Amino acid sequence: MTSSILKVENLQKRFGGLTATDDVSLTVEPGEIHALIGPNGAGKTTLISQLFGELAHDAGHISLNGQKIDSLPTPDRVARGLARTFQITCLLPDYTALQNVSIACQVQKGHSFHFLASARRDTDLQEEAAVLLRRVGLEERAGELVANLAHGERKQLELAVALATRPRLLLLDEPMAGLGHVESQQMVDLLLSLKGQFSMLLVEHDMDAVFALADRISVLVYGRIIATGSADEIRSNADVKTAYLGEGDELC
Amino acid sequence: MTQSSSKTLLGIGLLAVFLALPVIADMLGQPALTSLATRVLIYGIAAASLNFILGFGGMVSFGHAAFFGVGGYVVGILYQHYASGEPLFGFLPGTNQLLITLPLAILVSGAVAAIIGALSLRTSGIQFIMITLAFAQMLFFFFVSLKAYGGDDGLIIRRANEVPGLNMRDKQTVYYVCLAIAVLFFALLTRLVNSRFGYVLAGLRQSEQRMAAIGLHAYRYKLVAFVISGMGAGLAGALMANFMRFASPDMLHWTKSGELMVMVILGGVGTVFGPLIGAGTFIVLETLLASWTENWQLGLGFILLFVVLYTQGGVQALLQRVFGSRS
């Protein structure tokens, strides 16, 4: 048995009286796309934030490549091959698309305590960033400020920035959210093109996308995983149906 | 590239004005202009140092007068020990050599900034503002209580520090020394802002969460920036002590920190030369208003209020808006 890239065991997180993450265990295997679905407020983003070290969990363990990363701060997790994208895009608004990627390349290369040499002449970084922008289909917008990018373009840029950190596991927080039908399809194709090279934990509401991409699906409701399985298994799972219907939310 | 070439032009233009200034002042029979310009240069260095973390790094430090004052006191204390012949702490001889006192002032203020920064940067936002202010106030009281070095009254430095081959008793020479140092300082600052470190710092201002998500340990970078900024302010303080031939707790007073921030915002946050222009504007305003009325701070208050509420980007932006937009 090959060891999992990500292994989450009995993770717990409470906010006051509210249990946001309730005894969650899951794994992501090498090369796998593991989708995490669930109604609004199920605690999906909270879970991602804990995996990424932005929120501290109260109990349980997170292992990356077989090593516990429970107490590591976010940057150290990134150094070990974890990357995330944000549902509400989190980019550097005063920088261009290219700069957003190249600064990630720069940080990936090691420390940035270079005080005097001009960063504009870092052509290596810029070329590397340009390749990544091409990969997500943003090469024509490289010189545009993030503030001027359309929503869909920001989503693509999020992905390019995440790739620039040379991750092994991508935590994708609703990469399709707010995208039109065509854009969504492009994002699905893009993620399909990355499949196999990177393992992914994909949080997504767009069920077409989830069924097109995921090898396995877990359903999170009220902070608890109520089912894990293949697309077909999840489609036919009674608990999942009631959970969704009970929420008044539709499972496509 | 037009933007960077217009910046270069601005730099060259400023330099030409500053180079010619003492000559023009003499021609006009206004030697006081040279003193005024010296203060502009010195406060320009201090304000630009503050702007490095404030405008580029997004850290609103309300205690930068502390480093300014520490720099001044290094010069003052070394001079006092030089004059009395008594070594500092029993083993460090005093000195009046500018080439020794300036680097020492930079080092000491950097060390103080490292301690204050290490603690203050554990917080952010409003707490950071209050904490930097509070630590500066603490140092203020520290120097007030240093009776051996003048306490409340401060330290008189009988003669400006010496530089081999220069007559530092001449005000114009002091001016040109300050100008040379300012040129060096702003050249370094420009490179710093455009370096990898500068890029990271500006990234931290835009989104610390994003920078952490690409694997950056924010705290280390912010602390180093804070120390660099403190060193710059210390340099300015050391120059000021030489120029005024005086170091006193007033240099660390919290209103001085406020004034440095005012200079930054007057000149435009987040530009290399903005604070220099801001310092010039502030000092000229102060001098003009003070010559009209002893309640000049009232006028300053209203001007500041107007600038903050109605101009975004300070004098530079205001001029741009008045004289048409050139981006």
Place this chain on the structure above:
Amino acid sequence: MTLFLEQVLNGLQLGVMLFLMAAGLTLIFGIMGIINLAHGSIYMIGAYAGTYVAMETGVYYAGIPAALAAAALTGAAMEFLVVRRLYKRDHLDQVLATFALILISNQVITLIFGRQPLFVGLPSALSGSVELLPGLFYPSYRLAIIAVGLLVALGLYLVINRTRIGMLVRAGSTNRDMVRALGVDIRMLYTIVFGLGALLAGLAGYMAGPILAVQVGMGEQILITTFVVVVIGGVGSIRGAFFASLIIGVFDTMLRAYLPGFLRQIMAGSEADALGAGLSSMGIYLLMALVLLVRPKGLFPAHS
């Protein structure tokens, strides 16, 4: 022992004064997200207005409504003309705009009242001392300040925990966006909070009059100490402000009372006094540094 108890009471008295300032300041930070440097100016204006009326009428109590009215008016003017434009601005703009307000207030007060400090006499009923314990005489006026401060604290506690406005204030200090989402008239809440803060600051300023000199600059002095209180207590937390005020008040008073004497036992008298005075001025800041090392968000953080 009586001396020690007296110092504890002095510390409490300083503490409740700080609390009157810190309560308003911390709520304004917590709920409105505004850093208001001019809070100290409201304190000063309250002190001047009250003291002036008391001097003119010769009646101490006539100064109280005057101080409260002046503070409320100043607060309202500040909120309406300046602070309201700062809600959406960054902290730098807030600092600079309220710094400008300090410059303006100080100069206006100087223009009206000159540079000489004002003094107000104590009301006759409170000018004596009370024998609290055998041999422990304590000035009635300071006791009255402590009582007023504690009453205000109790009142705030009741308002915040028992009323609808208090509920909104509590919600606002932990989650500002939630209160907005509730459809509450947030402007109204802001005005109430700012007004309350102004009233408390004016009250504190007037009560401080007979103990300290009423002079320009008095506001900034207490403001910076209040910042320390707010940081130690945790921004936005009234409870934190209360405990931190008392801790700072007592700690500062004790240092000033006992440190020089303690140092005199190990060094020469004059040096000990100077060093003692210096160290005790620095004491509260060192305490703040210590708290920050252990708990960066303060002792009672409002935002968990």
